[in-house]
Amino acid sequence: MAAVKNGREYLLHVTETLKHRIAQLDESIEVGQKEIEGMHEYYWENYTEMDQYGYENFDNQQALLHEINASNEKIELRRRFRKMVDSPFFGRVDFCYEGEDEPEIFYIGIANLAEENGGPPLIYDWRAPVSGLFYDFDKGPASYQAPLGEIHGDIAAKWQYKIRGGKMIYEFESDVKIDDEILKAELGSNGDVQLKNIIRTIQKEQNAIIRNTSDRIMVIQGAAGSGKTSIALHRIAYLLYHDRKNLNSSSVLVLSPNGVFSDYISHILPELGEENIREMSFDLFAYKRLKKVVSDCEDRYDLIERQIAGLCDEKLLKEKLSRDFLDRMEGYLVELEDSLMNFRDVEHRGVVKKEQEIIELFYFKFMDIPLLSRMDAVAEYFIDEVETLKGFNLPDEEREAVKSRFYRMYETRDLYVLYNRFLKQEGFPSLPQVQYEKRKLRYEDVYPVLYLKYRLETQQEDSGVRHLIVDEMQDYSMIQYLIIQRLFKCRMTILGDREQTMDGEQQDVLTFLPKIFGKDIRRIVMDKSYRNTVEIASYANKLAGITEVELFERHGKPVVEKEFPGLEEALESVVRELRLEKQAVIAENADEGVEDIISYETAAVIARTADEARETYYILKEKLEAEGFDTKERLSLLHRDSTNFQKGLTVTTFYMAKGLEFDQVFSVFPGQDRSPIVERARYIAATRALHELYMYEVVK
Numbered sequence: 019m020a021a022v023k024n025g026r027e028y029l030l031h032v033t034e035t036l037k038h039r040i041a042q043l044d045e046s047i048e049v050g051q052k053e054i055e056g057m058h059e060y061y062w063e064n065y066t067e068m069d070q071y072g073y074e075n076f077d078n079q080q081a082l083l084h085e086i087n088a089s090n091e092k093i094e095l096r097r098r099f100r101k102m103v104d105s106p107f108f109g110r111v112d113f114c115y116e117g118e119d120e121p122e123i124f125y126i127g128i129a130n131l132a133e134e135n136g137g138p139p140l141i142y143d144w145r146a147p148v149s150g151l152f153y154d155f156d157k158g159p160a161s162y163q164a165p166l167g168e169i170h171g172d173i174a175a176k177w178q179y180k181i182r183g184g185k186m187i188y189e190f191e192s193d194v195k196i197d198d199e200i201l202k203a204e205l206g207s208n209g210d211v212q213l214k215n216i217i218r219t220i221q222k223e224q225n226a227i228i229r230n231t232s233d234r235i236m237v238i239q240g241a242a243g244s245g246k247t248s249i250a251l252h253r254i255a256y257l258l259y260h261d262r263k264n265l266n267s268s269s270v271l272v273l274s275p276n277g278v279f280s281d282y283i284s285h286i287l288p289e290l291g292e293e294n295i296r297e298m299s300f301d302l303f304a305y306k307r308l309k310k311v312v313s314d315c316e317d318r319y320d321l322i323e324r325q326i327a328g329l330c331d332e333k334l335l336k337e338k339l340s341r342d343f344l345d346r347m348e349g350y351l352v353e354l355e356d357s358l359m360n361f362r363d364v365e366h367r368g369v370v371k372k373e374q375e376i377i378e379l380f381y382f383k384f385m386d387i388p389l390l391s392r393m394d395a396v397a398e399y400f401i402d403e404v405e406t407l408k409g410f411n412l413p414d415e416e417r418e419a420v421k422s423r424f425y426r427m428y429e430t431r432d433l434y435v436l437y438n439r440f441l442k443q444e445g446f447p448s449l450p451q452v453q454y455e456k457r458k459l460r461y462e463d464v465y466p467v468l469y470l471k472y473r474l475e476t477q478q479e480d481s482g483v484r485h486l487i488v489d490e491m492q493d494y495s496m497i498q499y500l501i502i503q504r505l506f507k508c509r510m511t512i513l514g515d516r517e518q519t520m521d522g523e524q525q526d527v528l529t530f531l532p533k534i535f536g537k538d539i540r541r542i543v544m545d546k547s548y549r550n551t552v553e554i555a556s557y558a559n560k561l562a563g564i565t566e567v568e569l570f571e572r573h574g575k576p577v578v579e580k581e582f583p584g585l586e587e588a589l590e591s592v593v594r595e596l597r598l599e600k601q602a603v604i605a606e607n608a609d610e611g612v613e614d615i616i617s618y619e620t621a622a623v624i625a626r627t628a629d630e631a632r633e634t635y636y637i638l639k640e641k642l643e644a645e646g647f648d649t650k651e652r653l654s655l656l657h658r659d660s661t662n663f664q665k666g667l668t669v670t671t672f673y674m675a676k677g678l679e680f681d682q683v684f685s686v687f688p689g690q691d692r693s694p695i696v697e698r699a700r701y702i703a704a705t706r707a708l709h710e711l712y713m714y715e716v717v718k
C-alpha cells in the first residue's frame with residue numbers, strides 16, 4: 019500500500035481491510051465456538067469410557083483449553099479492530115532511513131493492523147518503536163530506539179488526522195511536534211466523566227517517561243494538571259505491550275486514593291487495548307492486615323476531618339510521622355529480642371529440650387526469622403526431633419499443643435499491647451487498654467502498628483506484583499514507604515505533587531525516597547500544566563505561592579472571587595452560574611452583543627468537610643429541583659464510600675476531588691478558616707477546574 023499517499027484514500031483502504039478482517043474473525047470465531055461445543059459434547063458422551071489412567075481425559079482437556087484460548091484471542095483481536103473502525107489512525111510519519119532516498123510511510127493508530135495476520139503493518143501501534151518518531155521529533159534528523167539499536171534518518175513529513183465515526187474530519191501536514199492547535203482543541207473540549215486517553219497528543223517530555231524502561235523506580239514530581247496520572251497509565255500500556263513475557267495486567271498494581279479515583283481511570287487501559295490493572299487503597303490494605311489486632315482503623319480522610327475540626331494534636335502527629343519516631347521504634351525492636359522472652363525447658367513424650375538449647379536455636383540457628391514468627395521455627399524443629407525419635411508423625415492437635423507451649427515463652431504476641439508498651443516507654447500518651455472490640459487505631463498509629471507487624475511477623479512475601487504505581491505520592495509518610503519497600507521489590511512509578519499535600523505543611527517525599535529505595539531512583543520534574551486555562555492556573559499558583567510552573571496557552575473566563583453572608587446565598591449563585599444545560603451567554607471578552615453557547619458536561623461544588631458537602635448537597639438539591647433540573651440523574655454527592663463518578667453536578671470535599679477534574683468548579687469554603695490545611699484545600703479545589711473557576715467564601 020506504499021503507493022497510497024493521501025490520508026483519505028488510505029482511510030478507505032484501511033476501513034475496507036478492517037471490515038474484511040472483522041468478517042474473517044467473525045467466521046473463525048463461530049467455527050471455533052462450534053468446535054468447543056463439539057468437544058464438550060464428546061466429553062460428556064464418552065467420559066465414562068475414557069481410559070482408566072486419565073490420559074485421554076487429560077488430552078481432551080488440553081485440547082479444549084487450547085481451543086478456548088485461541089477463541090479468546092480472536093475475540094480480543096476483533097474487539098480491537100471494531101474499536102479501530104471509528105478512528106483507525108491519527109498520525110503519519112514519512113521517515114527516510116539513513117542512506118535511502120525514498121521515505122517509508124508509517125501510519126500510527128491505537129493498535130497494529132495488517133492485511134493479514136503476520137503481514138506488513140498498515141497501521142503501527144502508538145507504542146511500536148517507530149511510533150516514537152511521531153512524538154519526539156519535528157521534520158528533519160530523527161532517530162528511534164529499535165530492538166537492535168538506534169535507527170537514524172530524516173523525517174520528511176509529519177501528518178495529523180482527526181477521524182471520527184470512520185470519517186476524516188481533518189488532515190494536515192505539521193512540522194511542529196504535536197501541533198499546539200490540536201492540543202488546544204483537545205484541552206478546550208469539555209471534561210469527560212472519566213480521564214481521557216492522550217495518545218494523539220502525548221508531548222515529548224511525557225513520551226520520555228512513558229517509554230522509559232531503564233529505570234527501576236521513576237519518581238515524578240509534576241505540577242497540578244501536568245498529566246501525571248495520564249502518563250502513568252499510558253506508561254503501563256506501553257510496558258504491557260513491550261514486555262508481555264514478564265508483565266501482565268494482573269501483575270500491575272496501582273495504589274489509588276479511593277474507589278472513585280479508580281473508577282475515574284478504569285477505562286483508559288481497556289481503551290488502549292489492555293486489560294485493567296489491580297487497584298488498592300493503602301488504607302484499606304492496612305486495615306485488612308490489622309484486622310486481627312484491632313477492630314477498626316481510621317483512614318486518611320478521618321484524620322483530615324479531625325485536623326480541620328481542630329481535634330488533632332498536630333505536634334504529636336508530626337512526632338509520630340517523624341524519622342526519630344521510627345528510629346526509636348527500631349531501638350525498641352532490638353530491646354524486644356530480649357525483654358519479650360521467657361525461655362524454659364520443654365518436654366514432650368519423654369523428649370526434653372533444655373532452655374539453653376532453645377536459646378541457641380532462637381538466637382543463632384533461626385535468628386533471621388522475625389521475632390514473633392521465630393518460635394514457630396523452633397517448635398517445628400523440636401517436633402521434628404520428637405517424630406524422628408518416636409518414629410511416627412504427631413497428630414495435628416498434639417502438634418498445636420506443643421507449639422502453644424513454645425509460644426507461651428513470649429510474654430505477649432499482641433501487637434496492640436507491644437505498640438502501647440513502646441508508646442509508654444517513649445513518653446507518648448498510651449492507647450486505651452481495652453478489649454479487641456473496642457480497639458480503634460487513630461491514623462497516626464495505623465502505619466506504625468503495621469510496620470511493627472511486618473518487622474515482627476512477616477518474612478519476605480511475594481505479592482506477585484511486578485510493577486507498582488503510587489499515585490499522590492505526597493500523601494504517604496516515610497513509614498508507609500518503608501512498608502512499600504518491604505512489600506514490593508518490583509519496578510515502580512511513583513508520582514505526585516508536593517503542592518497538593520493534604521496537610522498544613524508541605525511534605526517533599528523526594529528528600530527521603532532515595533534513602534529508602536537507594537540510588538535506583540530516577541527523579542523527573544514536570545512543570546508544564548495542561549489542565550486549566552491560564553487564568554485558572556495563574557490564580558491557583560498565586561494561592562499556593564508557586565512561581566515555576568509553565569502554563570499551556572489556553573485562555574478562558576477570569577476567575578470569579580466572591581463573598582457571601584451565608585451558604586444559601588453562595589449556592590443561589592452556583593445555581594445561577596451553572597452551565598450544565600445549553601445556555602446562551604454573553605462571552606466575557608467578546609464584542610458586545612456577541613453570544614456564545616456554553617454547555618458543560620461536568621461541574622463540581624467543592625467543600626471543606628464531609629458535613630459541609632452534605633449540607634451543600636441538600637440545599638442545592640432543593641434549589642435545582644425548583645429550577646426543573648434533573649437532580650436524580652445529574653446531581654450527586656461524592657463521599658468516601660462512593661464508587662463512581664457521574665456526569666452532571668458533583669458535590670464533594672476537596673480531598674475526594676483530588677485527581678479529578680471538572681469543566682466548572684465552585685469552591686465554597688468558610689471565609690474565616692485560613693488554617694494552612696484549608697489554604698491547601700483551596701489550592702486543590704482551584705486546580706480541579708478545566709474552564710471556569712468560582713472561589714466563593716461564606717463570611718458569616
Ligand SMILES: Nc1ncnc2c1ncn2[C@@H]1O[C@H](COP(=O)(O)OP(=O)(O)OP(=O)(O)O)[C@@H](O)[C@H]1O
Binds near residue numbers: 240679
Ligand atoms: N499530552 C496531553 N494531551 C492532551 N491532554 C493532556 C495531555 N497531558 C495532560 N492532558 C490533560 O490534562 C489534564 C490533567 O491530566 P492528569 O489528570 O493526568 O494530570 P495530573 O498531573 O495527574 O493532575 P493532578 O495532580 O492535578 O490531579 C487531563 O485532562 C489530561 O487529559
